[in-house]
Amino acid sequence: MFKFLTKGLLRDRTRSFFPILVISAGVMLTVVVYSWLMGFLTMTIHENARFETGHVKIVTRAYHEMIDQKPFDLGIIGIKEMKAELQKEYPEMTWLPRIYFGGLLDLPDEKGETKTQGEVMGMAVDLSSNSKECELLNLDKAIYTGKLPQENREILISHELAEKLGIKLNDKVTIISSTMYGSMAMQNFTVSGTVIFGMMGMDRGAVITDISDAQLLLDMEDAASEILGFLPLYNEEQTMIIADNFNKKFSDESDEFSPVMLPLISQNNLEIMLSMIDERMGMFIFIFVFLMSLVLWNSGLMNGIRRYGEVGVRLAIGESKGHIYRSMILESLFIGVAGTVIGTMIGLIFSYILQYVGIDISSLMRDTKMIMSTTMRAQVTPVSYYIGFLPGVLSSVIGAMISGIGIYKRNTAQLFKELEI
Amino acid sequence: MKKHIHLEKVYKIFLSAIPFQRLVLLFFILMTNSLYAEFPDGNELIRKVDENMYSRNAISTSRMIVHGRRGSRTMEIKSWTEGDNQSFSEYLSPPRDAGTKMLKLEDKLWIYNPSSDRTIQISGHMLRQSVMGSDLSYEDMMEENELTKIYNAKVTGEEIISERDCWIVLLTAKVEDAAYQTKKVWIDKERCLPLREERFGKSGKLLKTTEIKEVFKIGKRWYPQNMVFKDVLKKGKGTEFIIDSIEFDVEIPKAIFSKASLRK
Numbered sequence: 001m002f003k004f005l006t007k008g009l010l011r012d013r014t015r016s017f018f019p020i021l022v023i024s025a026g027v028m029l030t031v032v033v034y035s036w037l038m039g040f041l042t043m044t045i046h047e048n049a050r051f052e053t054g055h056v057k058i059v060t061r062a063y064h065e066m067i068d069q070k071p072f073d074l075g076i077i078g079i080k081e082m083k084a085e086l087q088k089e090y091p092e093m094t095w096l097p098r099i100y101f102g103g104l105l106d107l108p109d110e111k112g113e114t115k116t117q118g119e120v121m122g123m124a125v126d127l128s129s130n131s132k133e134c135e136l137l138n139l140d141k142a143i144y145t146g147k148l149p150q151e152n153r154e155i156l157i158s159h160e161l162a163e164k165l166g167i168k169l170n171d172k173v174t175i176i177s178s179t180m181y182g183s184m185a186m187q188n189f190t191v192s193g194t195v196i197f198g199m200m201g202m203d204r205g206a207v208i209t210d211i212s213d214a215q216l217l218l219d220m221e222d223a224a225s226e227i228l229g230f231l232p233l234y235n236e237e238q239t240m241i242i243a244d245n246f247n248k249k250f251s252d253e254s255d256e257f258s259p260v261m262l263p264l265i266s267q268n269n270l271e272i273m274l275s276m277i278d279e280r281m282g283m284f285i286f287i288f289v290f291l292m293s294l295v296l297w298n299s300g301l302m303n304g305i306r307r308y309g310e311v312g313v314r315l316a317i318g319e320s321k322g323h324i325y326r327s328m329i330l331e332s333l334f335i336g337v338a339g340t341v342i343g344t345m346i347g348l349i350f351s352y353i354l355q356y357v358g359i360d361i362s363s364l365m366r367d368t369k370m371i372m373s374t375t376m377r378a379q380v381t382p383v384s385y386y387i388g389f390l391p392g393v394l395s396s397v398i399g400a401m402i403s404g405i406g407i408y409k410r411n412t413a414q415l416f417k418e419l420e421i
Numbered sequence: 422m423k424k425h426i427h428l429e430k431v432y433k434i435f436l437s438a439i440p441f442q443r444l445v446l447l448f449f450i451l452m453t454n455s456l457y458a459e460f461p462d463g464n465e466l467i468r469k470v471d472e473n474m475y476s477r478n479a480i481s482t483s484r485m486i487v488h489g490r491r492g493s494r495t496m497e498i499k500s501w502t503e504g505d506n507q508s509f510s511e512y513l514s515p516p517r518d519a520g521t522k523m524l525k526l527e528d529k530l531w532i533y534n535p536s537s538d539r540t541i542q543i544s545g546h547m548l549r550q551s552v553m554g555s556d557l558s559y560e561d562m563m564e565e566n567e568l569t570k571i572y573n574a575k576v577t578g579e580e581i582i583s584e585r586d587c588w589i590v591l592l593t594a595k596v597e598d599a600a601y602q603t604k605k606v607w608i609d610k611e612r613c614l615p616l617r618e619e620r621f622g623k624s625g626k627l628l629k630t631t632e633i634k635e636v637f638k639i640g641k642r643w644y645p646q647n648m649v650f651k652d653v654l655k656k657g658k659g660t661e662f663i664i665d666s667i668e669f670d671v672e673i674p675k676a677i678f679s680k681a682s683l684r685k
Contacts, residue, residue, distance in 0.1 A: 062490065073489075073490075073491075074490070104541075104547065106539070106541055108539065112538075112539060112540065113540065113542075114541060114542055174537050174539050174541070176541060178550075178551070178554060179517075179554070180491075181489060181491065181494055181554060182487055182489060182494070182551065182553060182554010182555070183494075183517060183518050183553050183554055184518070184521060184532065184534060184553055186534035186536060186537040186539060186541070187536065187537055188537045188538075188539070219517065256490070257491070
């Protein structure tokens with residue numbers, strides 16, 4: 001039967017060509033869209049991780065309760081010892097402490113009195129030459145004028161803020177804030193450069209300085225707001241295991257300043273976003289199956305009209321209606337598999353091109369180089385290899401099943417008359 | 422006028438009543454009048470408080486103990502005050518805060534920080550920020566001290582606070598720019614000294630409380646020696662303010678109340 005049906009399909013191309021074409025196109029689209037979504041997901045995770053969440057993040061319990069406000073006064077003390085322990089426990093990971101703070105930036109006049117003032121949001125990271133922060137934050141690309149801080153008490157400010165307050169390169173400004181313990185904190189800084197962050201809130205008034213300067217300003221010796229941890233390659237399951245083990249060992253519910261580790265997935269509502277993407281993908285596949293089934297049903301009907309005579313002969317020579325129906329479904333299965341294989345191959349080719357070459361969207365994102373990567377890429381995963389089978393095979397079979405119902409309406413008594421024998 | 426008419430009516434009823442009923446009525450009238458006479462005039466009361474609390478000028482040394490979530494921190498401060506509108510403070514310890522100075526002139530506030538060698542004017546919303554991490558804001562510090570200038574007062578009851586008999590006085594702001602729209606103050610009947618204070622926002626929400634734990638007498642004045650300020654919206658045990666020494670009506674060089682003195 002298998003050989004018979006295959007021969008039939010190969011010899012009569014009209015039976016198979018259009019359905020295979022339709023299925024290949026649909027499957028190709030499914031594979032490309034899936035890989036593109038995976039690429040978008042990976043990019044979202046990566047962007048969130050490098051800028052905000054890390055693959056894991058360590059904060060104190062008190063800080064975690066108000067994490068949206070980033071209260072540095074509730075930050076972690078004893079980060080040197082903690083980093084050493086973490087490095088020993090997880091040598092493959094990179095651990096980066098950061099401080100987030102708020103305050104005023106004051107520009108003095110010639111007499112040393114206030115000329116202008118503006119509210120700022122500060123971010124302090126390790127800007128030393130062997131640190132990964134510059135690479136993670138794309139600081140080199142995000143600098144608009146000037147250069148990265150290289151000396152003590154140098155600062156980067158947002159370009160928009162600099163223009164608004166009339167601050168130029170090498171101007172001396174004073175940052176006014178409060179220390180970790182509530183005292184007044186004031187320190188003079190030299191503006192080494194301006195940066196475009198690509199996020200409205202930050203562009204309105206953010207500053208970046210080296211973490212050692214912030215620790216001095218805020219009386220945070222050996223302390224930080226957060227410690228971000230990065231795996232060589234993000235793995236959701238691994239981050240959850242690491243976080244779970246860390247919390248069992250170090251976190252104490254009765255101590256509000258004991259550390260707690262948060263995996264990426266549990267931060268910034270990413271879990272909700274990722275499950276939404278999964279749902280969207282499921283809906284997308286369902287829609288494809290539905291639409292392709294409609295098209296293939298129509299194609300099946302057309303096929304049924306064309307093969308009216310053949311079915312009549314087969315009924316006349318004694319083949320049962322059920323057997324003919326099943327053979328049609330089997331044919332559609334072969335067509336579905338063939339179309340799926342071809343569609344998957346073409347889809348994967350496009351996906352790999354999009355993965356390695358990508359689409360450069362930098363012209364659309366002139367001012368967002370720090371926050372977002374300027375090249376959008378797809379990501380081919382093992383699932384990309386077989387995700388097309390569901391819509392491809394299913395739609396073909398459903399189309400044949402619906403269109404083949406007409407066989408049961410054939411009246412054998414009328415056969416000879418129809419055949420005009 | 423209404424009271425006069427009311428009394429006339431009562432008198433007519435009294436005359437027409439039988440003797441026993443007259444007695445009961447008389448007793449009732451006396452009781453009501455004594456109730457009306459029991460609460461003093463609120464505005465007069467706060468005038469007495471101002472008389473007790475405020476002087477032409479003062480020099481004091483004090484300690485501010487901030488009880489934070491991570492532990493307590495003690496700052497030593499020396500202050501010079503002239504009337505309501507001029508004050509100069511210098512932080513003497515701990516080392517990190519030593520040399521920080523604050524100058525208040527009228528409604529303006531400047532802070533000098535030695536580590537940056539800068540004098541910064543604190544204005545706008547910055548005034549609502551906490552002073553050195555305490556439960557007091559700069560706005561609280563800037564507030565005019567004399568109650569009679571800012572509030573109308575009404576006595577609403579009495580209560581025993583720290584074994585002292587106190588009037589409960591409701592203060593309602595009579596100026597537009599008052600830091601707190603209403604305050605509730607418990608004033609020691611004998612010493613004319615507030616022992617407890619509650620400060621409310623425009624919505625009526627309780628924002629801050631002050632409690633006086635210890636008092637001392639200097640000459641004729643009774644003065645708070647140990648106060649606890651509490652920002653109700655913050656977690657923590659509040660800020661303790663202890664006056665170690667205070668002198669009233671002393672000679673203070675005018676030059677102290679100038680911006681130049683911040684840098685000296």
